[in-house]
Amino acid sequence: MKLDDVLTHIGGYGRFQILIFVLIGLINLRSSGYLLGIVFIGYKPDHHCTLPTNATLNESVPLELDNEGNWQLSQCKMYAVSGSNKTITCTDGWDYATEKGEKTIVTEWDLVCGQDWLVDMSTTIHMAGIMCGSLFITPLSDRVGRKHVLLACLWIQTALAFGLAFTTSYLQFVILRFFIGALNRGIAVISYVMMTEVFPPSHRTLPGIVQQVFWAAGLMGLAFIAWLVKDWRHLSLVISLPTVLMVSYYWLLPESIRWLIAKGKIKEAEAILQKAARINKASLPDNCLSSEEMDMMMNQNIKRADNPSTQEMLQEEETVEEAQHVTRLTYDKAENIAGEMNIENSSVTPSNECSAENNDQNDEHCKTKHGFFELLDMFKICCIPKMAFYTITVCYLWMVNSLAYYGLTLGSGTLHGDRYINFFLSGAVELPAYFIGSFLLQRFGRRKPICMFQMLCGLSNIMLVFIPKETDSGVNLLPLIITISLLGKFGITASFSSIYLYSAEIFPTVFRNSAFGFAAFWDTVGGMAAPFVIYSSKAMLELPRTVFGGLTIVSGLLTLILPETHNRPVPETVEDLEKWNTQLISKKKPRV
Structure with missing residues (x-):
C-alpha cells in the first residue's frame, strides 16, 4: 500500500495528524519572537545628554528641529559651557525617557547618535544567519533524520537564547543572534516538511493555511509579552521559555515517515503508522508497507500519468498545498517546496529524474x-x-x-x-x-x-x-x-x-x-x-x-x-x- 493511501485510510484529519499539526504549530508560534523580538529589545526611547551637576535642561541641552519639523531637545549635543551657544557631543552619556523598569540594548549600551545604526545591523546579521542556516542545517536533516536535527536545533537555540540574556557587549549579542537565526531557519523548514508529510495530498490545503495562524498568533503574543516584560534581558528569557517545554517532543514527535521509507527503514515506518492508526482508532495490516508493494504502486502511478484527468487532479490538489505555508523565513523552505513538487508530481512527470527520496537513497x-x-x-x-x-x-x-x-x-x-x-x-x-x-x-x-x-x-x-x-x-x-x-x-x-x-x-x-x-x-x-x-x-x-x-x-x-x-x-x-x-x-x- 502506498504511504499516501495508508494516511488516507487511517484518516486524513485524524487525531494523530492533528497532534502533529499542533506540535509543529507551537514551534512556529515561538519562532516569531526570535526574529522580530528586536522591535522591543532594540527599542530606542527619547533621550538627551546627561546633564552636568546642578545644571538644568534649558542651560545644557539645545533645541533642534526633528525630521518632522518639530522643535525638540537635542539628542546628541549639549552646550559646551552653560549659557553659551557652542555645542559639543555628549560627554557623560545619555538620559533616557523610559517607562518604569524598561531596559533595552539601546539604553544599556548607548546605541544612539553615531552608533544607532548598530541596532539595525543586528537584524541584518540575524538575517545573514538565516541564509547560512539554509545552506548548512537543512541538508543535514536529509542525512541524519528530520526529528533528530529538529530537536537538536531547538535545544541548542534555547541555550543560545538563554545566553543572549546574559551578554555583556554588543559583539556577543550579534554573534548569538546570528546563530539563533541560522537555527531558526533550520527549525522552520524541517518542522514544515514534517507537518505536511503526515497529511495525504488531498488534505494538505487547510493545514497549510491554518498553520499560518500560529505565526500571526506569535506576533500578537509577542506584543502582549513585551508590554508586560519591559527589561530586554527578561524578555529574551521569556521568549525562549516555551522551547524548554519542547523537551517532551523527544517522546511526542515521531520521525518523518517518508524519511524512514527513503532510508529503507520500512519496519520503523510501519511501527509509526500502526501507532497512528491506534490513535485514530483505525486498523492496519501488520505489513502495511513494503518495498515491493510500494514499487507496484509507483508503477501504477506512472501508468496513471497517461490519464489527463489524473494529471489535472494531482496538479490541482498537490501543487497548491505545498506552497501555502509562509514562513517568513524562506530561502530553504522555498527549495523544499520546489523539491516536494517534483516528488509529488512524479506520477504525472515520470521523466523527472531527481527526487528528494532518491537523494536520501544516495543516488x-x-x-x-x-x-x-x-x-x-x-x-x-x-x-x-x-x-x-x-x-x-x-x-x-x-x-x-x-x-x-x-x-x-x-x-x-x-x-x-x-x-x-x-x-x-x-x-x-x-x-x-x-x-x-x-x-x-x-x-x-x-x-x-x-x-x-x-x-x-x-x-x-x-x-x-x-x-x-x-x-x-x-x-x-x-x-x-x-x-x-x-x-x-x-x-x-x-x-x-x-x-x-x-x-x-x-x-x-x-x-x-x-x-x-x-x-x-x-x-x-x-x-x-x-x-x-x-x-x-x-x-x-x-x-x-x-x-x-x-x-x-x-x-x-x-x-x-x-x-x-x-x-x-x-x-x-x-x-x-x-x-x-x-x-x-x-x-x-x-x-x-
Whole structure:
C-alpha cells in the first residue's frame, strides 16, 4: 500500500495528524519572537545628554528641529559651557525617557547618535544567519533524520537564547543572534516538511493555511509579552521559555515517515503508522508497507500519468498545498517546496529524474544534480531569453515582498501611537490576509490577485507620504494613518504568501529546483536590506514609505507580464513554457 493511501485510510484529519499539526504549530508560534523580538529589545526611547551637576535642561541641552519639523531637545549635543551657544557631543552619556523598569540594548549600551545604526545591523546579521542556516542545517536533516536535527536545533537555540540574556557587549549579542537565526531557519523548514508529510495530498490545503495562524498568533503574543516584560534581558528569557517545554517532543514527535521509507527503514515506518492508526482508532495490516508493494504502486502511478484527468487532479490538489505555508523565513523552505513538487508530481512527470527520496537513497546522479549541475542550470537559464526574464522578474518579486513585509513589520513599532498596540494589530491583520489570499488565488488565478495585493501595499505606503498627523484645523489623523498602514501590511502579507505557489508553478521541471532556489535567495536579501531602509528615515522621514510603495507598485505591474499558471499542468520543459500566454485557462476542458 502506498504511504499516501495508508494516511488516507487511517484518516486524513485524524487525531494523530492533528497532534502533529499542533506540535509543529507551537514551534512556529515561538519562532516569531526570535526574529522580530528586536522591535522591543532594540527599542530606542527619547533621550538627551546627561546633564552636568546642578545644571538644568534649558542651560545644557539645545533645541533642534526633528525630521518632522518639530522643535525638540537635542539628542546628541549639549552646550559646551552653560549659557553659551557652542555645542559639543555628549560627554557623560545619555538620559533616557523610559517607562518604569524598561531596559533595552539601546539604553544599556548607548546605541544612539553615531552608533544607532548598530541596532539595525543586528537584524541584518540575524538575517545573514538565516541564509547560512539554509545552506548548512537543512541538508543535514536529509542525512541524519528530520526529528533528530529538529530537536537538536531547538535545544541548542534555547541555550543560545538563554545566553543572549546574559551578554555583556554588543559583539556577543550579534554573534548569538546570528546563530539563533541560522537555527531558526533550520527549525522552520524541517518542522514544515514534517507537518505536511503526515497529511495525504488531498488534505494538505487547510493545514497549510491554518498553520499560518500560529505565526500571526506569535506576533500578537509577542506584543502582549513585551508590554508586560519591559527589561530586554527578561524578555529574551521569556521568549525562549516555551522551547524548554519542547523537551517532551523527544517522546511526542515521531520521525518523518517518508524519511524512514527513503532510508529503507520500512519496519520503523510501519511501527509509526500502526501507532497512528491506534490513535485514530483505525486498523492496519501488520505489513502495511513494503518495498515491493510500494514499487507496484509507483508503477501504477506512472501508468496513471497517461490519464489527463489524473494529471489535472494531482496538479490541482498537490501543487497548491505545498506552497501555502509562509514562513517568513524562506530561502530553504522555498527549495523544499520546489523539491516536494517534483516528488509529488512524479506520477504525472515520470521523466523527472531527481527526487528528494532518491537523494536520501544516495543516488549519485541526484547528488551531482543538486550540487554543481544546479549552478550550470542557472547559466543555461540565462541563455534562454524568456526563462531569464521570468527568473529575473520572480527574483525581484521575492526581494520586494520580503523587503516590504519585514520593513513594515519591523517599522510598526515606530508608528505614531502605542507601539505595543501597533505591533499587535500588525500581526492580527495577517489572519484575514492568509484566508482571503488563498480564496482569491483559487477563484481568480495567480497574477491578478498578486498584482492587486502588491498594488494595495504600494498605494497605501505612497498615500501615507502625503497624509499629515493632523489637519490644519487640528483634527487628529493618526487613526487614519494606522488604518492605511495596516491595509498595506494586509496586502504584502497576502502577496508574500502567494508568490511561493506562483513561483513553484512557473518554472519548468528541468530547471525548477535551481531557478526556484535562486529566486528564493533574494527573499533573504530583501530581509537583510529592510532594517537599513527603515534607518534611512533619519535622513528623510518618508523615504522608507516611498521605497516600499514604489517598489511594490512596480512589482505588481511586472506580475501582469508573467504567464498565468492557474489550472495548467506544471511545465515540464522550456518549450512547454514558451507555449503559454498570460491568460487564465478555463478549468473545464472539452471531452474527447
